[in-house]
Amino acid sequence: MSYDRAITVFSPDGHLFQVEYAMEAVKKAGATVGVRGTDCVILGVERKAAAQLQDDRTAKKIARIDDHLTVAFAGFTADARVLIEKARVEAQSYRLSCEDAPSVEYIARFIAKTQQGYTQRGGVRPFGVSSMIAGFTDNGKPQLYLTDPGGTYSAWKACAIGGRNEKAVKEYLEKNWVNTLSEVEAKKLVIKSLLEVVDSGSKHMEIAIIKNNSKLEMMKDDDLQEMINEIEKEQEDARKAKEQAQQAALQLEEAR
Numbered sequence: 001m002s003y004d005r006a007i008t009v010f011s012p013d014g015h016l017f018q019v020e021y022a023m024e025a026v027k028k029a030g031a032t033v034g035v036r037g038t039d040c041v042i043l044g045v046e047r048k049a050a051a052q053l054q055d056d057r058t059a060k061k062i063a064r065i066d067d068h069l070t071v072a073f074a075g076f077t078a079d080a081r082v083l084i085e086k087a088r089v090e091a092q093s094y095r096l097s098c099e100d101a102p103s104v105e106y107i108a109r110f111i112a113k114t115q116q117g118y119t120q121r122g123g124v125r126p127f128g129v130s131s132m133i134a135g136f137t138d139n140g141k142p143q144l145y146l147t148d149p150g151g152t153y154s155a156w157k158a159c160a161i162g163g164r165n166e167k168a169v170k171e172y173l174e175k176n177w178v179n180t181l182s183e184v185e186a187k188k189l190v191i192k193s194l195l196e197v198v199d200s201g202s203k204h205m206e207i208a209i210i211k212n213n214s215k216l217e218m219m220k221d222d223d224l225q226e227m228i229n230e231i232e233k234e235q236e237d238a239r240k241a242k243e244q245a246q247q248a249a250l251q252l253e254e255a256r
Contacts, residue, residue: 008122018126019119022149025075025128031163032061032074033193034132034156035177036144037186041134043072043208044190046163046198062208062218066091068135069107070210074162075129075149083127087111104135108145108153116151126150130161136212158189163197172196183209187219192231202228 007018030046043062050056061080062072065087073080090110094102111131118124126149133145146161147153158177160169172193181189190207198204207219 006122007125008120016119016150019150022075022126022128023130026130026149026162027166029074029076029162030061031160031166031169031194031197032072032130032132033158033160033169033173033190034072034134034144034146035158035173035181035186035190035193036142036156037181037183038179039140039142039211040183040186041070041142041144041210042183042186042190043070043132043134043210044194045072045074045206046194047204047206060206062206062216064216065107065133066095066101067215068101068213069104070134070208070216071131072134072208073129073131075127079127079129080131083111083114083129083131086114103137104133104143104145105155107135108133108147112147112151112153114151115147115149119149119151132159132161134210136210140212142210142212160193165197169193169196183211187227188231191224191227195228195231201225 007016010016030048032046033044035042045061048059050059061077062070063084065071065084069091071084071087087107087110091102091107094106111133115127118126128149130149131147133147134143136142144156144159145153146156146159158173160166160173163169173189176189176192187207187209191205194205202221202224205224207224209217209219211217
C-alpha cells in the first residue's frame with residue numbers, strides 16, 4: 001500500500017507522509033527569521049527576485065492580522081493567503097464577541113487548529129506553510145509564536161524557518177540570542193542570520209519591526225542597506241583581527 005497517497009492513513013512506522021512532505025515544502029521556501037527583543041519583535045524574510053515587470057508590492061511575506069498582530073510565513077504563498085484571511089476573520093469575530101483584542105497565543109492556536117484540521121480528513125491536503133506570529137501581551141511583553149503544517153504551535157525567543165540552510169541559521173541564533181536584546185541589536189541579529197543564507201543587499205530581504213502600541217513598521221531599503229554595510233564592515237574587521245592574531249601567534253612560536 002502507498003501510505004504517502006492517503007493523508008488519513010498512518011504508515012506502519014507511524015508517519016503521515018503528506019504532512020512530512022508539506023514540511024519539506026516549507027524547508028525549500030525562502031528563509032524567515034524572527035527574534036524577540038526586550039521591547040520589540042523583529043521579523044525578517046528572504047525576498048525572492050521579482051520579474052522585471054512585476055510590482056513587488058504584491059509579493060509580500062509579512063502581513064498584518066490585526067492592529068497588534070503581525071505574521072511572517074515560509075512556504076506556498078497561496079496557502080498562506082488563505083490562512084491569513086481565516087485568521088483575520090477570526091480576530092474580528094473575537095473582537096465582536098468578546099469586545100477585546102485576541103491574544104497572540106489565541107491566534108497562533110487558531111491557525112494551528114486550522115492546519116491540523118487539514119491533516120485528518122480525506123479530500124484535502126495539508127497547508128504547505130509555517131507561520132511566525134508576533135505581538136504583545138496585555139502588559140507589554142513581546143511574544144513570538146510558530147506554527148507548522150502538522151498543526152503544532154509553540155512560543156519562541158528566536159527562530160528560523162525555510163531557507164536552504166535552516167539548521168545553520170538556527171544554530172547561529174542559539175549562539176547569539178541573549179535576553180537583553182535592544183531593538184537595534186535584534187535587527188542586527190535578524191540581518192546577520194539572513195546573511196547566512198541570502199546574498200548581501202537590501203533587495204534580498206525585508207525587515208519588519210513590531211513594537212507595542214505602534215503600527216507595523218517596515219525597515220526602509222536605505223536604512224537596511226546601511227546596516228548591512230555596517231555589519232559587513234564589522235565582520236571584515238573581525239576577520240582581519242583574527243588573521244593578525246594568528247600571524248602574531250605563529251611568529252611568537254617561530255621565535256621560540
